[in-house]
Amino acid sequence: MQVCKVQLVALLLLSCGSMNSHGSKILVIAPLSGKSHWQFFGEIIKTLADHGHHITSLTSMPMIRHDNVTETDIEFDRSPLIPNTFENRGWWVGISMMNKMPGMCAEALSIKKVHDIKIQEYDLVFIGSFVNDCFFGLLDGIEVPVIIMNPNALFTYFHDIVGNVDFPSFVPVIGLPMKYPMTFTQRLLNTLANFFSSALINFYYHPSVEKACKAAGLCPRDMRSIQDIAAKSAFIFINNVQALETPVRPYVPAVIHAGGLNCRPAQPLPEDLASWIEGSGDAGTIYFSLGSIVKPKDMPENFREVFVKVFSTLPQRVIWKWDEASMPGLPPNVKLAKWLPQQDILGAWDS
Ligand SMILES: *[C@@H]1O[C@H](CO)[C@@H](O)[C@H](O)[C@H]1NC(C)=O
16 A cells, blocks of 8 residues: 555656646645744645646645645644743743644644635645644545655654654664764763653654643544554655755655755845945854744844944944844844845855
8 A cells, every 4th residue: 555655656756758638636834833844845745736737725824826726724822832932942832832733733724714624625734743743634534645744853763654764773862962973972972862752753743732732622532643654644845955065865666855946046146235244344144043943033132232242343344134224233234134135145245
């Protein structure tokens, strides 16, 4: 059965020529995934849509404009999920999210637009990993091939899901400050951390998601475990470039590296940004952004002051992604902006 599914998915994705005439119907389930996750998913979706496939996505972050893509916005506020990352660091961010996730996921699952979706009518389902776990409940017993889209490198428990062999003896666990090659003590700690993080997911997080989902009457009482449902996925697309991984390590063929998919040639910059960058002369420009998850307003005042002070001493100009138009003590070599064309700014350095 598994082989049959893999072949079907491969057929869907690879034989684009014959599919042009009658595209497949594809469902994308990632209603709780954030903006940066969608940057990656969006490229996969747009490519399939360009090839004539018809995609329906369950999202709370509509951002794809394409004739063959229908975005079903569940209008769900996912912002309470992300803690203040200046106060919660490293693993605590994960733990805090893990505690909020089961309830929030069940809440999103209860939205009517979700129940109006008839999964059996689709030829293929993509599901965004990490935050949409309770949505695996919708896939239990459904004979539609599933592909997981993973917006970063492969995290420990996904190795079990796709049947990959994990090597804590030489591959540092994501989020630990250890680097390859590790010392004996580091390898020992890494092995324990690997075991601990898998156990945390399998014995705490996934069971809490299943419990919250069943308690809300949204998942069948006799539902298989999320781990088992997810394990029937044909592939996992990961947003990583294999040649850039350290150490180089083996993967089963079900793990498809698709990192860099969202990169494109730089477009010309808006006039004000272009002249700001040019005006920096030989010293150059520094681009400073904390990404889409960290809210600049959460930054403690003493942190902000340190950045301002250091930037003011630099010969370079600085473009700082910040959520307000001004700030106290802004040095003349720093320009603030709420939104910036990141790829075009970074690409401007090449030209
Ligand atoms: C949408 O899909 C159809 C086939 O189903 C295809 O002919 C058309 O070119 C696609 N549209 C775009 C904008 O790619």
